[in-house]
């Protein structure tokens with residue numbers, strides 16, 4: 001492992017997180033970016049962030065922040081970045097055209113031992129690797145922001161990705177402390193966003209219907225479903241809330257069906273007047289200019305939750 005190398009292509013927010021996660025797992029990490037000055041900035045940011053995590057007690061891995069930072073190097077040549085890597089994580093902006101271009105540029109350097117993952121949030125890998133020689137070595141490994149504290153990674157194979165490649169990615173991600181799930185095939189939104197959008201849809205419709213304030217809708221999650229879901233998922237919840245999941249269905253299916261039949265079709269999401277109205281309300285506690293501060297607040301809490309989940 002000490003010699004194993006990970007290549008990160010694109011060194012923005014997500015690329016930097018991946019670099020820190022693999023360095024905590026004691027991998028050598030090389031980051032590449034189209035802008036050399038961005039590589040320099042990313043390396044500085046990684047060093048400072050690891051040092052901050054160390055002083056806040058939330059650094060991952062068994063080595064010091066300085067040792068982890070020393071494992072991360074920068075590179076201004078894509079071929080050089082991929083050379084000798086066993087795993088590549090692409091983290092360029094979310095655009096089919098750009099990802100297609102970057103994967104075409106990577107193709108000559110991909111070997112039969114490499115796994116090449118895209119961090120893509122929504123775009124399936126088949127949308128941009130169809131013409132590549134090494135398309136069978138590619139897949140989606142979609143992290144959740146901030147991946148350092150939210151461990152889920154969605155692995156989504158392309159139609160030509162063999163199970164060994166998917167399994168290799170999963171084993172590596174587990175080994176560095178992430179929590180991967182594997183989809184059997186491509187589907188729009190993967191799993192997390194399919195679930196997330198169904199939640200947002202209902203929140204949006206309830207708000208539009210004037211049923212609850214924005215604050216109270218969010219509280220249903222933060223003080224209701226959220227704490228539960230941090231430990232048990234919706235299916236296990238059904239299992240535990242009755243004498244097993246079959247008993248739950250017998251007891252509650254009709255009630256659930258009655259509720260579900262009142263659901264409205266998906267809203268035209270983010271219609272501006274409703275969004276503006278929500279903004280007026282949310283601004284009272286979190287003005288837009290305070291969003292960066294609130295993000296730091298979020299990360300501190302997610303870090304504490306991750307530590308708690310490890311401890312208990």
Ligand code: NAD
Nearest residue numbers: 010011012013014033034091092093094119120121143145
């Ligand atoms: P970002 O804009 O912060 O970083 C993208 C980086 O890619 C930049 O440093 C940019 O200079 C670099 N880049 C642009 N063109 C390039 C090229 N041709 N070759 C190499 N590097 C290039 O974006 P991000 O938020 O880190 O997102 C990266 C990917 O991760 C996207 O696909 C995004 O959907 C996905 N993702 C983002 C989040 C999130 O919350 N930000 C969460 C999960 C997944």
